[in-house]
Amino acid sequence: MIFHNRYNRSPVPHQSFIWIAEYYDGTYLSEYDFDTKKANSFYHIDKHKLTRFGLIGHGSQVYFDVGNGVFTMNDHRLMVSYQTKQHEYPLTGRAFLYNDIITYKDAVSDVNLLLAGAKQGRFSDKIVQYNVGYKKNMALLDVNINFQCLLSIPYNEASFLAIKITSDTDLDGKLIIRRNGLIVDEIHAPLKAQHAGMMNWEIR
DSSP: OTTTTTOOSOSSTTOSEEEEEEETTSOEEESBOTTTOOBOOGGGOOTTSEEEEEEEETTEEEEEETTTOOEEETTEEEEEEEEOSSOEEESSSSSOOOOOEEEEEEEEEEEOGGGTTOSSSSEEEEEEEEEEEEEEEEEETTEEEEEEEEEEEETTSOOEEEEEEEESSOBOOEEEEEETTEEEEEEEOOBOTTOOEEEEEEOO
16 A cells, blocks of 8 residues: 555655555555656546545655545544534544545746746746645534535645535534544534535644
8 A cells, every 4th residue: 555655755856746546456546657757647546446545745645544534644643523512523534435536736827027038938837735635425413514625735834624614504513623533623613504614724
């Protein structure tokens, strides 16, 4: 398994992180082949065989288990739940299939207007953030929740979880963040039915 084998460097110099799709039969698909350096398409990922999906690069591994939605970042496991006075709704850690995967890059493009006559070198593109995660619809006790969770890695800033939740019922509760099973943060997060609630939680 590629995540267990401690792969943590991008095979191509122009991209700090690459995505990795790990399959239950021990094989994987990477954004760039480690030997040939050729690119693979995100749309060629076999979601039915997927067990883990994430990013490697800069000496780090960031991935989630498709069988429970729990993120692992350099051996630290991150879990999310939503708690009201009546119930705690586990948004990760359940035996669901979190295979509606998402990954994308945030980039900026700079232009040098002083080089207006040049065909090459006018534009400079730079990736400023890598994102990986999933979205999941789930029925939990008396409520239906749409949950999207991305782990985002920006340059020169702390990584964070970008969390988006929509409920079919008004809820007055809080987000519970656990690291390695222990609560590290609780954030009051009331939800209005059919309206998305969004927040970024800095990983610490």
